[in-house]
Amino acid sequence: MDFMKSERAKESFGPLIFEENRCDLLQNVDTRCLLCEDEFNLQISLPMFLxxxxxxHNIVIEDVQNIANLHDYIRYWQQKFKNTTIEQIIPSITFDSTNQKYFLMSNLLKEDKELRHKLKLEYALKVQEYERNDKSFIRFCLMCKLCYEGSRQGYLEHLSVQHNLQLGNPQNLVFVDELINTIESKMSNLQCIYCERIFTDRHVLKxxxxxxxxxxxxxxxxxxxxFYIVxxxxxxxxxxxxxxEDDRYAISREANADEEYSDWNEKEDQIICLFCKAKETDINVICLHMEAEHGFSFTDITKDLDFFQKVKLINYIRKQIHENRCSYCQLKFETFVDLEKHLTGENHYKIPHLKTFDQPEFYFPTYENDAFLYLIDDVEDN
Known part of the structure; x- marks a missing residue:
């Protein structure tokens, strides 16, 4: 009869054995039971312990697979049950008409909820600290054939600088390996990581x-x-x-443009020429326009600049043209027509010295914030 009641209770509470969704952190040490002296190695015998x-003991731990550090979770409640009986702390559920009580340990209890969160945060911080200090990271780039060796932050910076692939501020990321695996899996399935549309081949997706x-x-x-510690x-x-709730994290978001997102409408995306009002929907067409009309070959002129310097250059030129000022000699004019005459007559459709525009103030777009800023890639996929 007791066996039948136990089996019926198991059916009500759900499976007690977890094969794939194991706890994130199961220490390879013996852990004593909550209420008796029996010990279990949670890493190899979690189902036996449950x-x-x-x-x-008629105890059910809800969502045990989501407890970040089950060993410390159990030790915490061991100490509590030494001084206070389980009946006084943990709510019980009576099963059917048998009057058999089962104690449900879940985050419905405030103390249990706070403990689970504390352990989860501590674990995430430990993983983040390890990922920041580990210099033995090796992985092929998601976008090119480079086999990167070094730190995870360096790998993310490579994706950002060389390919403009923005996964977020490295200081805010955690479980980086899993994040990269997720991105790689989506792209391998020809799925856009932003809009999640499926495409016919990798070139079209790119x-x-x-x-x-x-x-x-x-x-x-x-x-x-x-994947984000916040x-x-x-x-x-x-x-x-x-x-x-407040603006503490809004400042951080503003300071990291890679966390800003725009849902662009494909029919409305337009790229404006750096020197005039011409608009196109294709970056290649606008570059050909600038080369033909202004003698300004963006690719050739900026070949020695990194991605961030290109962004600064674009913002600098935008600002100067917006103010009717020559982007090369900084001479200011009353009208845009006068500026155009000057640029053409003096052949000033070129970039000034690097120090002129390679300034922090020009990193964030403030003038005519169009798609041009982000459509320039230093390295084409191989």
């Missing part, structure tokens, strides 16, 4: 992501939330909730 506390500013993750997709700071609060 069956023991269920059959012997062009779509480049032209439509989709070389970044979709912030609306909660699948990515676990989502671990407070229980059940994502970055969206925190941003609505």
């Amino acid at each position: 069956a023991h506390i269920f059959d012997v 062009e779509h992501m480049r032209k439509k500013l989709h070389k970044r993750i979709n912030p609306e997709n909660e699948e990515y939330d676990r 989502n671990y700071l407070e229980p059940n609060k994502s970055w969206k909730t925190i941003l609505k």
